[in-house]
Amino acid sequence: MSYDGTARRALTSRRSHRSLLAGLTAGALAVPLLAGCGSDEDEAGKPLAGQDIAQVARSQVADGGTLKWAVDAVPETLNTFQADADSATTRVAQAVLPSMFRLDATGRPVADPAYLESAKVIETEPRQVVLYKLNQQAVWSDGREIGAADFVAQWRALSGRNSAYWTARNAGYDRIEKIERGASDLQVRVTFSRPYADWKSLFSPLYPKQVTGTPDAFNDGARRKLQVTAGPFRVEKVDTAKKDVVLTRNPRWWGRPAKLNGIVLHAVPRGERAAALADGSVDLATIDAADARRIDLAAKGAGSPFRGGGKTSVKTLRSWALAHGIASDGAKAGRKKLRKAISAYLEEQQALRGFDVRRSLEPAYTQLALNGSEGPLADERVRRAVARALDREELAKLVLTPLGLPAVPVGSHLALAGQAAYADNSGAVGGQDTKEAQALLGDAGWVPGGPVKEQKKTEKAAGPEKEKSDEESDKSNGGKDGEYIVGEDDKGKHHESAGEERGEDGGKHLAQEGRQGGAPGAYAPQGTAAPAAAPAAPLAKDGRPLALRFVLPAGPGSETLDTVAERISVMLERVGIRTTISRVPDESYFKDHIASGDYDLALYSWPASAFPATDARPIYAKPAPAADGSVNVEQNYTRVGTDQVDQLFDQALATLDEDEARSLIRKADARIWATAGSIPLYQRPQLVGARKDLVNAGAFGFQTPVYEDMGFLRKGAKGPKAAPSSASPSGR
Known part of the structure; x- marks a missing residue:
């Protein structure tokens, strides 16, 4: 899962011991799924x-200064190849x-000239051989040349x-047959036992042999320190007490x-980012939509609710506090406590005038997952009916339009717009079509009528609306905590957005950088009410109603997923x-529900990869029986897979023809x-709060940051030019 858009390669495989039920219909691929995807035309765009990084020459x-950069937590390990590595580890x-x-601004891998003079396939028969020619100046911080010994140890x-x-x-390293020194110490020959199209994914990063040379060094030696490095910065210390990772200039950098x-990577919880920016704890921080609105509001110099002589009524102060997203505890307090909370907020707003919001789209997308292992969704026709019922453009607009970002639905599971493999293949399932969705359900045996129990939905208190009594609430939700039933009683009603329910700043970013177990997803915009529409009659089959359990995280920042x-x-x-x-606790969302298959519908995100x-x-991958009798789903948490998809991935991995590989990925x-x-x-929004005088840093999009140019x-x-409308490649 993705919480900050880090590469899929940093994710670990998981196993589910839940049985896989066969539910795919015969002839599943007898649909127009290949339309357009076999074309040689590059659709990536x-x-x-x-x-948006405030780019300048x-x-x-200026020379000097320390950048304080917010992360979610001090990393548990500095070894990116370990299971508990997170986004701070990657940084x-x-x-x-x-x-x-490294990745350029379009998400394509490009050789880094700081380390490589060249790297290319020099032989394909009888084996694939890649020759790396290293930069002759490249050395580790202990003075030793970077060379074949480091490649061998990592392999x-x-x-x-x-x-x-x-x-x-x-992945990939298991296909290497041998690694040898080339014609000189600056050349490394890598011979593969089987063709490997994604060879550019390897040795990025490359650790010194001191880290990878022995199991003890690999497992424990690089968890809290890296004594030997080879970049523009080095690790000075990891200070868990201050929640800092301190990086300083590398004196041996060539x-x-x-x-x-x-650079100080300082751990700050998502909900405290605005305050940390305001008090100077950090200069740069990924923020949620609510904090982005705060910074935008600060730039406009929004006024105070206080009037001369302190005569402002408590009612007016509470209304203003709610409208500006001040904590509900403060909004319900008495005059003295309320004035104090508002004064603190206004002081922070004044400080936030020194910051701006840098906006782009993350190299990650949010998806609706359908658990195909059992229940109604084991039938492909029902899953396709769900897909045909969705207006994906409306959902994209709900999240992205209020943020001023392009609201274009994602058309691929395997790439995003701008990447070479991208093509909009959504036509394989079809667009929004109510009649077609109903026809698919009818074909699957789900028809109107049958013993469908009427269930009332639980109403939410929305802003100034009258709150229900405890007794009324218990009646409306049937006594089940945390459940929200959409049924017959929703006819003609509008669903209120997170922004409407929780005030102007009600939305919170759901994602937590690089952490397992959090809930990746969206940002909460100021949404609009869904258009009212008469629901169709309840459907039933064999005496059972067609009802699906939609599992969501219940923790802070879940407003947008609620809205979507x-x-x-x-x-x-x-x-x-x-x-x-x-709604389930954040800490159990993935482990106990998504990974274990305890859901019908769910929302979570995947990052894009340059190596799909x-x-x-x-x-x-199609789930397969494991030796212990369980089912190995790897990371396929929907439990839906086919032999054809697996074969296409295998073929794409085995071809060294980039055009052919791209075509195979699109077919898959x-x-x-x-x-x-x-x-x-x-595609998920990327919002970054940054000091106005901080340049060459911010919302990087696809591109790997160039750390030596930040400052x-x-x-x-002269200040930076306005952010370009589209990214262009740039290297070191």
């Missing part, structure tokens, strides 16, 4: 939104370690042949010198599908769409 950046590795290839650690190494993944003296889920529920209701929204043949395969995506196990909805604007220098 440009990224929907360009990066290095000459405009450290990018700044202090070599990567043979042996990650090949999967020695179980003493606690690795999270070995490339363009870092502009900053140091309720809008989806209304769309499904129009074709006769009833949903029960069940490698990284996406475990997400869409079309077949994934056709099975309707998951429905991509929208603060030099006095007297």
